[in-house]
Amino acid sequence: MTQTARLAVDIGGTFTDLVLQLPDRSLSAKVLTTPDAPERAVLKGTAAVLEQAGLAAADLALVIHGTTLATNALIERKGAKAALVTTEGFRDSLEIAYEHRFEQYDLYMERPEPLVSRPWRLEVPERVAADGTVLLPMDEVALTMIGETLAAGGIEALAISFLHSYQNPEHEIRAREILSRTFPASVIAISSEVCPEIREYERTSTTVANAYVLPLMESYLRRLEEGLRALGSRAPLLLIMSSGGITTVETARRFPIRLVESGPAGGAILAQLIAAQSGIDRALAFDMGGTTAKITMIDDQKPQQARHFEIARAARFVKGSGIPVRVPVIDMVEIGAGGGSIARVDPLGRITVGPDSAGSMPGPACYGRGGTLPTVTDADLVLRWIDPARFAGGHIDLHPEAAGTACRETVATPLSMSVEQAALGITEIVTETMANAARVHAVENGKETAGRTMIAFGGAAPLHAARMAQKLGIHRVLVPVGAGVGSAHGFLGAPIGYEVVRTRLVPLTAFDAVMVNALFTEMRAEAEAVVRLGAPDALLREVRSGFMRYRGQGHEVPVVLPDGPYGTDGAERLRATFETTYHGLYGRTIPGLEIEVLTWTLSLAEPKPLPARIPDPAPAEAPAPSGWRRLMDPGTGAEVEAAIHNRAALPPGARIQGPAVIVEAETSTLVPQGFQAGPNAAGHIVIERTGR
Numbered sequence: 001m002t003q004t005a006r007l008a009v010d011i012g013g014t015f016t017d018l019v020l021q022l023p024d025r026s027l028s029a030k031v032l033t034t035p036d037a038p039e040r041a042v043l044k045g046t047a048a049v050l051e052q053a054g055l056a057a058a059d060l061a062l063v064i065h066g067t068t069l070a071t072n073a074l075i076e077r078k079g080a081k082a083a084l085v086t087t088e089g090f091r092d093s094l095e096i097a098y099e100h101r102f103e104q105y106d107l108y109m110e111r112p113e114p115l116v117s118r119p120w121r122l123e124v125p126e127r128v129a130a131d132g133t134v135l136l137p138m139d140e141v142a143l144t145m146i147g148e149t150l151a152a153g154g155i156e157a158l159a160i161s162f163l164h165s166y167q168n169p170e171h172e173i174r175a176r177e178i179l180s181r182t183f184p185a186s187v188i189a190i191s192s193e194v195c196p197e198i199r200e201y202e203r204t205s206t207t208v209a210n211a212y213v214l215p216l217m218e219s220y221l222r223r224l225e226e227g228l229r230a231l232g233s234r235a236p237l238l239l240i241m242s243s244g245g246i247t248t249v250e251t252a253r254r255f256p257i258r259l260v261e262s263g264p265a266g267g268a269i270l271a272q273l274i275a276a277q278s279g280i281d282r283a284l285a286f287d288m289g290g291t292t293a294k295i296t297m298i299d300d301q302k303p304q305q306a307r308h309f310e311i312a313r314a315a316r317f318v319k320g321s322g323i324p325v326r327v328p329v330i331d332m333v334e335i336g337a338g339g340g341s342i343a344r345v346d347p348l349g350r351i352t353v354g355p356d357s358a359g360s361m362p363g364p365a366c367y368g369r370g371g372t373l374p375t376v377t378d379a380d381l382v383l384r385w386i387d388p389a390r391f392a393g394g395h396i397d398l399h400p401e402a403a404g405t406a407c408r409e410t411v412a413t414p415l416s417m418s419v420e421q422a423a424l425g426i427t428e429i430v431t432e433t434m435a436n437a438a439r440v441h442a443v444e445n446g447k448e449t450a451g452r453t454m455i456a457f458g459g460a461a462p463l464h465a466a467r468m469a470q471k472l473g474i475h476r477v478l479v480p481v482g483a484g485v486g487s488a489h490g491f492l493g494a495p496i497g498y499e500v501v502r503t504r505l506v507p508l509t510a511f512d513a514v515m516v517n518a519l520f521t522e523m524r525a526e527a528e529a530v531v532r533l534g535a536p537d538a539l540l541r542e543v544r545s546g547f548m549r550y551r552g553q554g555h556e557v558p559v560v561l562p563d564g565p566y567g568t569d570g571a572e573r574l575r576a577t578f579e580t581t582y583h584g585l586y587g588r589t590i591p592g593l594e595i596e597v598l599t600w601t602l603s604l605a606e607p608k609p610l611p612a613r614i615p616d617p618a619p620a621e622a623p624a625p626s627g628w629r630r631l632m633d634p635g636t637g638a639e640v641e642a643a644i645h646n647r648a649a650l651p652p653g654a655r656i657q658g659p660a661v662i663v664e665a666e667t668s669t670l671v672p673q674g675f676q677a678g679p680n681a682a683g684h685i686v687i688e689r690t691g692r
Contacts, residue, residue, distance in 0.1 A: 005059050007049070007235075008491035009042050010263050011067040014290025014340045014360045015459060016041040017485035017666075020049045021492050027053050028485045030395070030459070030666050032360040038069055039224040043231060057232035064491040066240040066262035068291075069220055070213045074115070074260070074323065075312045079212035080156035080187070083120040085146060085175060086204065087163040091121040093201050094208065102320035112312055112323055115212045120155065122146050124162075124175070132168035143175055147182040158183055159211035161191040161204040166503045169196070186253070187214050194255060195326050197599055198503040202308065202326045209311070209325055210257035217256035221249055238496070238534055243328035244269050244303065245497030245605055248533045258327050260311065261334070263487050264294040268303040268330045270490030271455040274480050276301045276610035277682055284438065284452045285332075286468065287486065288461035290340045290377075291357040295438045296332040297447055298455075301610060304445065305558070306331035307501070307547075307601070319444075328499040328603070333441040337434050339377040339460040340364055343407075343426040345414045351422075353430040365406035366398045374410050374422075376430050376460065378403035382423035384631040385463050385670050387644075390663055420639075424632055431464050431634075435471040446585055453478055457486030462669035466658075466687055467634040477687040478680075484666020496534040497605025498527045507551070507596045511571035520544065520564055520602055527604035538606035547599040548578045550590050556598050557581060617653035617681040625660070633659055635672045647685070654678045657690070 010017045011033055018029045029049040034040040042065075050057060073079045084094070094114040103109045114121075124146065126138035150158065158179060165172045169192030176188050189211040195203045225237055239252040242261035252259055264287060271285035275298055285296040285303070297304050309329050310322030336355020340363065343353045353376065362370035364377040366388075380386050381403040388398035404419050412422035442449050450473035456465035462479045469477050482489045500523040506516065524542065531540060544564065547556035559581045562573050574597065579589045625643035633640045642659040647669075650662070655678040658671035662685060669685055671677045677687040 004061055005053070005055055006062045006064070006492060007046065007060055008266075008488040009045070009063065009065045010266060010485070010488040010491065011038050011042065011069065012263060012289045012291060013068060013072065013357055014338065014363070016045055017488045018042075018045040018049050019482065019485050019488040019492065020053055020055075022053065026482065026489075028482060028488070028666060030485060032363070032396070035359065035361065037223070038067065038220060039227050042224060043227045046228070046231060057228065058234065060233045060235040063228065063233065063235050063237045064240060064246060064494070065224070065237060066266050066487065066491055067259065068263050070217055070256050071260050071311065073213050073216050074209060077115075078216075079115070080215040081154060082116050082157040082159060082208065082212045083122065083150050083153075083155045084116045084204070084208055085122055085124060085143070085158060085160045085179070087127060088123040088125045090163060090200070091118070091123050093204055094121065097201055098320055100320070102318050112321070115208050115323070116159070120150070120153065122149070126162060126171050128162065128164045128168050128171060130164050130167065132164065134168070134170075138171045138174060140174070140178060143178050147179045151182045155183075157187045157189070157211040157214050159189050159191070159204070159208040161207045163200065165190070165192040166196040166198060166203065169193075186218060187211070189214060194257065195501075196503065197326060197501055199326075202324045205324050206257060206326045209323060210255060213256045217259070218253050221253060225249065236534070240266055240491050240494055241328070242330065243305070243497070243499055243603075244330050244494055245499070245603075246491075246494050246534060247496070247498060247530060250533065251498070251530050257325060260325060260327070261309070261329050261332070264296075264332055264334060265330045266487035266490035266494065267294060267457060268296045268298070268332065268490070269494050270457060270480060270486050271296065271298055272301055272303055273490070273493050273611060274455050274478060274684060275453075277612075277614055278453075278478060278680065278684065279613040280453045280455075280478075282452045284449060284454050284472070284474065286434075286438075286454050286456045286461050286465060287458045288434070288456075288464060289338050289458040290460070291336070291338040291359060292334050293337040293434045293437070293461075294332050294334045295434070295441055296330060297442065297445060299447075304331040305329070307558070328601075331445070333437045335433065335437050337376075337430050337437075339380070340375050341430060343374045343376070343379065343411055343429075345411055349415065351411060351415075351425045351429050353426055353433060364403070366400065366403035367396065368399045368402060372406060374403070374406035374426065376426060378406050379423035379426035380460075380463055382407050382419055383427065384629055385661065386668060387629075387663060390665075390668075420632055424634070424637055427464065427467075427634060431468050432471060434464070435468050438468075438472055449473060455480065457483040459484045459667050462667050464670075466670060466672050466675055469687075469689075470635060475689045479669050479685040479687065481683045482666070483669075484664070493608065495605040495608040496531055496538070497603060498530040499601055499603040500527045501599060501601045503599045505596060505598055507594055508571040508575055509594055511574070513566045513568065513570045516570065516600075517565045519600060523600070523602040524604065527602055531604050531606070535606045540604050541607045543603040545601045545603070546574065546578075546597040547601075548574070548595060548597050551594040551596055557585060614681045619655075620651040620653035622654035622656045622678065623649050629661065631659070631661070633673050634670070635674060640673065647679075650679050652679045652681050652683065
């Protein structure tokens with residue numbers, strides 16, 4: 001058989017999802033993640049989905065992979081024993097951070113511990129000025145001694161971050177040459193390559209985080225490649241990045257920090273494709289899996305992008321309480337609220353859910369793998385929203401009795417309520433937590449949730465989407481085809497691409513078109529060298545951005561810049577673009593102030609046109625339910641008789657009235673009272689409110 005099959009793999013905290021795309025159909029599989037060796041689940045799922053298709057591994061043309069491995073290593077502090085080599089006098093920048101308290105009035109506030117402890121943050125006499133001029137040559141003898149000290153201390157990875165190296169990287173490059181006499185160059189990360197941007201703390205933090213996961217990701221990717229070859233695959237392995245682009249294994253090995261939000265990025269890409277297909281201009285992507293929930297705003301069929309996010313926040317919604325990372329990323333909020341999130345009663349008698357998760361081992365109590373604490377999945381099962389015989393396509397046996405016991409002992413008995421009330425309380429708390437995260441994220445970005453269409457995917461999202469929509473003032477929810485493995489579907493629609501960044505302060509009053517054009521030429525060459533490894537013959541689309549501000553402001557706004565090259569009118573073109581963007585964000589511009597560009601970015605990718613709008617189908621008659629089930633309605637809390645419908649049996653244009661459950665292999669969609677639901681022309685389930 002010719003190599004026409006493409007495989008997408010998404011490793012989550014609880015499940016590993018796989019989608020096999022064939023010319024005429026797609027097949028999927030869902031297996032429990034194996035945290036001790038994640039490649040085992042990937043290879044097991046790959047063999048299963050290939051057997052389902054009647055194919056061999058040699059028939060694969062491409063494997064696209066996203067993983068939370070780097071994220072989890074940073075959150076759980078399970079990376080390498082790392083060290084930081086920095087400019088003399090700057091070893092404590094990781095702890096000084098922003099020089100403020102993220103919770104000003106909390107006397108017990110605790111910052112996240114730096115990834116590198118103070119004894120392993122070592123200083124080198126050297127100094128480069130803000131314009132790149134060398135003020136103090138690097139002391140190579142001192143650096144050689146540092147290498148010997150680190151080797152004797154069992155250090156596994158190194159981060160090198162010198163002051164102003166984004167302007168002049170020569171000292172960092174030379175330091176890597178000297179330290180590579182003691183350490184493999186593959187475990188040394190330098191800030192001028194990882195994050196060549198201004199702002200010392202974020203640049204150092206990003207470089208340290210990259211070094212911290214370098215050995216782990218290199219080892220994992222090597223084992224995965226070997227495992228796929230052992231199965232018989234010779235297909236290229238590509239990795240999805242947090243920006244939504246796809247890159248090569250070689251780039252992923254050098255910059256694993258760019259993979260930190262790779263799985264959730266796939267979900268945002270899926271939502272973008274669905275929004276285009278359905279003609280949705282204002283969407284809210286809601287991805288709820290086994291461990292976390294992710295929320296992304298999508299306007300004009302484009303996910304919101306950012307260059308800064310935080311990992312492992314000490315305070316759930318508080319900026320500045322996590323580890324800052326500055327890499328291209330789809331802007332989203334991610335919280336510990338998934339099917340495996342653990343429920344408890346706190347000392348004040350309140351139900352709390354998450355952020356910790358039962359994961360895949362031991363998993364929720366109903367998995368029968370040793371878990372005893374109640375999770376959201378246990379609560380869903382107690383409320384009879386889930387059919388235990390059909391969960392995960394019938395590959396995982398659920399134990400309703402164990403779920404009931406866990407909810408009773410941990411929540412119901414301490415609060416003197418029934419098991420069903422306790423389970424409903426668990427689902428209400430987790431749904432409100434996710435809704436609150438969506439509200440905060442929207443407000444922080446000058447947006448609102450009301451009036452949007454929610455696009456819900458992930459194994460748990462379709463069960464909770466309608467109730468969450470009620471809380472957010474959303475009247476329309478869309479559940480895509482293959483929602484249970486949505487992120488993996490999104491991988492298959494992602495472009496091969498790469499983004500390059502440079503910090504160069506340019507006031508528009510002193511705009512140098514020759515310098516700016518040369519800068520973009522250099523950035524284009526760097527990006528193209530990466531992209532061509534995965535797309536050697538594709539036409540490439542270039543997008544330029546600038547982070548601009550009025551002089552005197554402390555932070556910048558991202559502005560999509562006009563195409564180059566720039567001539568004598570370049571400054572005025574950039575000024576007009578900035579003022580339009582600034583006015584859109586703040587409702588005004590500031591006359592008379594000088595405008596400057598601080599950081600320049602260039603994104604290069606193969607073009608991936610969005611799908612055309614599919615017309616709405618003609619109304620159709622819904623078939624009779626395949627059965628009935630008594631369950632608890634999430635909105636009213638009452639026990640109701642719900643119709644059960646198989647998703648595949650519902651024709652486009654048909655509408656069923658809630659309460660109902662629409663079942664499929666990887667997930668189930670709950671349609672509460674006051675809602676109707678049915679497939680559109682593309683087969684995506686549309687849930688709409690009929691009552692208020």
